[in-house]
Amino acid sequence: MYMLVNCSNCHAPLQLPPGATSNYICCAICHAITYIADPRSAPPPPALSYSSSSHYRHYRPPPHPFRVAAPSPFNHAPPGPPPAVHGPKRAVICAVSYKNTKNELKGCINDAKCMKYLLVERFKFPESSIVMLTEEETDPYRRPTKSSMRLALSWLVQGCRPGDSLVFHFSGHGSQQKDYNGDELDGYDETLCPTDFETQGMIVDDEINAVIVKPLPHGVKLHAIIDACHSGTVLDLPFLCRMDRSGKYKWEDHRPRSGVWKGTSGGK
Incomplete structure (x- = not known):
């Protein structure tokens, strides 16, 4: 069964197929990365570690699944936030x-x-x-x-x-x-x-x-x-x-x- 979620940036409908190994999905329109909190396949809680300089615990974020987002094939804007329109x-x-x-x-x-x-x-x-x-x-x-x-x-x-x-x-x-x-x-x-x-x-x-x-x-x-x-x-x-x-x-x-x-x- 497919999980449905809207893109966190452009709100386009996205589908996470069954058996997916990642809770992140890349939008095909704007290429924003959306995290899907699926209790069936959610990863374990992030590890907590002690800082070497203090006794307070610091959250160590998981590595980002995509190092560099590829440019969208339907957005000809330069790098940075996409413009409101694509030209007259x-x-x-x-x-x-x-x-x-x-x-x-x-x-x-x-x-x-x-x-x-x-x-x-x-x-x-x-x-x-x-x-x-x-x-x-x-x-x-x-x-x-x-x-x-x-x-x-x-x-x-x-x-x-x-x-x-x-x-x-x-x-x-x-x-x-x-x-x-x-x-x-x-x-x-x-x-x-x-x-x-x-x-x-x-x-x-x-x-x-x-x-x-x-x-x-x-x-x-x-x-x-x-x-x-x-x-x-x-x-x-x-x-x-x-x-x-x-x-x-x-x-x-x-x-x-x-x-x-x-x-x-x-x-x-």
């Missing part, structure tokens, strides 16, 4: 080619490189504020797994404030699965497929909406470009623009019958 322009660009599988796609990584070039050269996004997730990356946090995509999406909106411009680009497979909470008119949730979707599952539109749509405050803009099947409603927005080949369009009301608001908190 930032983007997450994700390309999944499913290489060497039956689901392999051609051109997705090229799409990602072209999008990065556009953002940097045309729209002046700092390269340091663009997180690229592709299978070409050697860093496991930079590969488009379900876990890495979730972390990157959370990073994208973290600390956003009026005037910020955010971009999410995805090129890969999209799919559908049965809607279990009754908020879809057609009875199906739309999904994005990370590299490990066959074992870890897909990322559902409900989660995408909750992570990068609902938190957007007034004055923040998000552009999402999704090149995948079933992508038309993958952000689970309250309204859908239906356009035909002649350019004629109409707005469809996709608000859940439950009355739950699926829009932003004021952002665009």
